[in-house]
């Protein structure tokens with residue numbers, strides 16, 4: 001398995017009112033080619049900030065991101081090379097929660113898509129490619145002459161996918177792509193996103209706060225809390241054998257899928273605190289039902305449970321030992 | 324036909340709204356009963372008329388809303404025959420409502436203690452007593468410690484805490500019915516679980532009825548006793564939550580349940596519903612779901628399907644037999 005993304009000790013801090021907000025704090029992980037890498041966590045855990053750093057949209061405070069041949073933050077020299085910047089933009093594309101805000105309301109959909117195609121210098125202005133992609137997402141070509149305000153949320157999200165796929169990217173980041181959609185529309189978009197990986201030979205990162213959605217579509221999942229990784233593992237393992245108290249709490253707080261389901265729920269108290277004044281010990285300490293004394297003092301390392309399963313919790317050390 | 328156990332009975336409610344595009348027939352003749360002490364879910368996708376239905380019960384109408392027909396009986400009384408003054412008296416003390424975004428319902432310039440006490444004094448509670456009751460209410464809904472939380476402003480509180488404050492205000496005068504319109508949609512799952520737990524405990528402790536409006540079938544499964552499924556301004560299926568999950572009869576209900584991702588759907592294609600909901604500006608003659616329904620035949624588009632009951636506690640509106 002090749003590595004497409006390598007994120008090393010990445011941090012992004014924001015100054016707020018004389019203090020430091022640590023939105024992303026020393027994250028290290030890799031994304032393999034052709035996988036769907038999921039990132040879950042509550043609101044404010046730093047998922048979008050991480051995504052923006054990886055897409056070269058914001059400058060990290062520390063650490064680096066390696067994508068193919070490029071190292072970000074990029075050198076002055078690299079930044080001045082239009083060819084390199086363009087190839088980076090071609091290779092990494094993004095789909096956001098709210099597609100309407102990323103389409104110009106004064107421009108027809110066709111104009112917007114053809115502009116994107118010509119930016120990347122597609123043959124014949126990209127006509128064939130755009131038609132092929134519209135067929136793929138099951139949209140009639142008549143949308144090309146319409147404006148974004150006349151289209152539904154589901155149609156706009158398909159168009160955002162079309163636009164992202166125009167330059168044949170190697171990597172697509174989807175940040176809450178179905179969170180604003182109705183259930184039946186969400187299913188259509190999830191089906192498209194789920195097939196994309198194989199159909200176009202892509203790698204994807206899928207950011208969401210919804211565990212069922214992430215479980216449905218991802219291969220590996222990273223659970224984040226207050227800018228840091230709590231647990232990382234293949235879907236089956238993370239859902240079948242969750243080891244971090246926060247992962248367990250997230251799984252427990254999912255509503256039932258059927259009224260007949262028996263549930264022994266351990267309810268998590270409190271809410272995610274702000275990312276300023278992050279405590280000295282484990283970030284989850286203030287809400288953790290299993291915390292012991294050292295948790296408030298020493299931050300847990302990331303322990304390796306199996307080759308692919310990692311957990312940042314002191315309690316896990318005692319079961320897997322130090323390695 | 325309303326029964327004594329029904330706290331509220333809606334009969335053939337029809338509501339239209341004037342929009343820029345013309346008259347929207349948002350609610351098209353619905354029947355709905357909420358029994359005493361039950362949590363009744365209203366589930367459906369965006370724009371199907373859930374909020375308009377809820378607001379009709381509270382008679383919280385904007386100028387552009389026109390009630391075009393039907394009745395709402397509250398403990399047997401026809402609410403549409405009440406004057407605005409009588410409705411005013413009912414709001415809060417008999418029926419109250421909470422919304423998705425608590426921030427919009429609270430005044431940012433006053434402390435939450437002040438606003439809570441004001442709700443009470445408006446209902447005739449003495450000032451001294453209101454202060455004490457406010458503290459007790461905050462404690463009941465888990466806003467701790469209540470004494471110091473009282474002096475906080477809305478912007479100083481998290482979304483989950485604000486929703487608790489809204490719940491405290493809504494239950495302050497012991498209403499018999501609490502209407503909750505998507506109360507957890509903007510909250511994190513862990514906080515959603517807390518709020519759902521709180522609502523269930525309040526129902527148990529106060530024997531209050533809750534009309535739970537949501538687009539999330541998981542929430543229905545979690546806390547509702549009965550559910551009504553809405554589509555394009557109508558109720559297509561209604562009844563006991565367990566029965567409906569085990570044996571959904573209306574094609575829309577079963578299509579919707581099948582489109583939800585869950586454990587075991589990984590790597591599979593989710594069921595989807597072709598097409599889009601009908602334009603609510605238009606007349607709908609037959610079943611509103613017919614254009615999207617895989618079972619639809621000629622008769623479906625001709626006349627509205629009559630409601631069928633398959634048990635005391637389960638009915639649906641579809642021409643397909645049992």
Ligand SMILES: Nc1ncnc2c1ncn2[C@@H]1O[C@H](COP(=O)(O)OP(=O)(O)OP(=O)(O)O)[C@@H](O)[C@H]1O
Nearest residue numbers: 014021023042043044045046047048049050209275
């Ligand atoms: N430009 C900024 N300036 C200051 N603080 C910021 C900025 N962008 C993000 N933050 C803060 O960083 C933290 C992480 O935010 P981020 O948007 O990455 O979280 P998220 O996990 O994507 O949350 P959500 O699920 O709500 O989208 C939050 O506390 C947020 O308020």
Ligand SMILES: Nc1ncnc2c1ncn2[C@@H]1O[C@H](COP(=O)(O)OP(=O)(O)OP(=O)(O)O)[C@@H](O)[C@H]1O
Nearest residue numbers: 340341342347349368369370371372373374375603
């Ligand atoms: N003030 C209004 N003016 C014009 N049309 C309205 C107004 N409020 C609602 N509508 C229309 O009435 C219909 C029903 O709206 P309603 O808000 O009840 O839907 P809902 O089921 O609550 O949807 P959601 O899940 O998005 O909250 C929709 O088609 C909507 O566009």
Ligand code: SF4
Nearest residue numbers: 282285288295313314
């Ligand atoms: S390290 Fe301690 S506080 Fe952190 S998750 Fe584990 S048990 Fe809880």
Ligand SMILES: [Mg+2]
Nearest residue numbers: 047048049175
């Ligand atoms: Mg985000």
Ligand SMILES: [Mg+2]
Nearest residue numbers: 373374375504
């Ligand atoms: Mg609504």
